[in-house]
Amino acid sequence: MRIVWLNGEFMPEDEAKVSIFDRALTFGQGVYEVSPVIDGKFRNWPHHAARLERSMDACRIADDTDWPAVMAGLIERNGLNEGRIYLQVTGGVPANRDFLAPLDRVPATRFAFTQVAPVIDAPAAKTGLRVMLYPDGRWALRSAKTTQLLYAVLAKEAARDAGFDDAWLVEDGVITEATSANAHIIDARGVLVSHPVDRAVLPGVTRINVLEIARAMGLQVEERPFTPEELFAAREAFISSAGALAMPVVEVDGRPIGNAGPGTVTSELRSRYITLLKAS
CATH class of the missing domain: 3.20.10.10 (D-amino Acid Aminotransferase, subunit A, domain 2)
Known part of the structure; x- marks a missing residue:
């Protein structure tokens, strides 16, 4: 069973749940990144981190997750040698559906998962x-x-x-x-x-x-x-x-x-x- 990460916790993928009221689902207010994993290490993260910050700024999402620690944890728990790590950050889950996000911003929803895939020797x-x-x-x-x-x-x-x-x-x-x-x-x-x-x-x-x-x-x-x-x-x-x-x-x-x-x-x-x- 693949281990994923959701809002600060590692868990089996079938236990990870996101609210139907999340702003990524109701309004598409979500951003993501994908990092290649080669020889058991995520690569080129500084560039991905900079783009993630720009994407969040453009979509008015705030978050300060320590993503390198999350990605290292996912690689270790899933024994991933080569493939990708996807991470996603959303506008979170407000009390009510409204085009305007609350002035006191709700915490972002954050999740990440690994995917086994050929990166270097792709056909x-x-x-x-x-x-x-x-x-x-x-x-x-x-x-x-x-x-x-x-x-x-x-x-x-x-x-x-x-x-x-x-x-x-x-x-x-x-x-x-x-x-x-x-x-x-x-x-x-x-x-x-x-x-x-x-x-x-x-x-x-x-x-x-x-x-x-x-x-x-x-x-x-x-x-x-x-x-x-x-x-x-x-x-x-x-x-x-x-x-x-x-x-x-x-x-x-x-x-x-x-x-x-x-x-x-x-x-x-x-x-x-x-x-x-x-x-x-």
């Missing part, structure tokens, strides 16, 4: 992902990592129904990001192009590191929107996220990207990022 790292383009209809504040993920769920399910692994979202003629990851290309010039961090995309923790690694490799990096036409003409395409690391995309809407296999630049970025994570 898609060798085969690449097949994705499709999908209209971006999400809400305007995408820079906060909130639990309002309905549209991402719908896009992922539409991709699955059409025989793809995922979808890349398109808004006003440009790619914003993938459903749960940042999107990047190595364009026809050999330049790494990534949508700039603004309210249209999530400020990905993995994205920060991948762009730093790319610059250290001598790659030119342009943080700007790119079009589907640029994507189809690109040498390589890839996503970045805490769970997928840097993962190649080899096909979009049935059209091959580059040589239709994982690109050499993407593979090198992934390898160097794994080295960085193991050292963190």
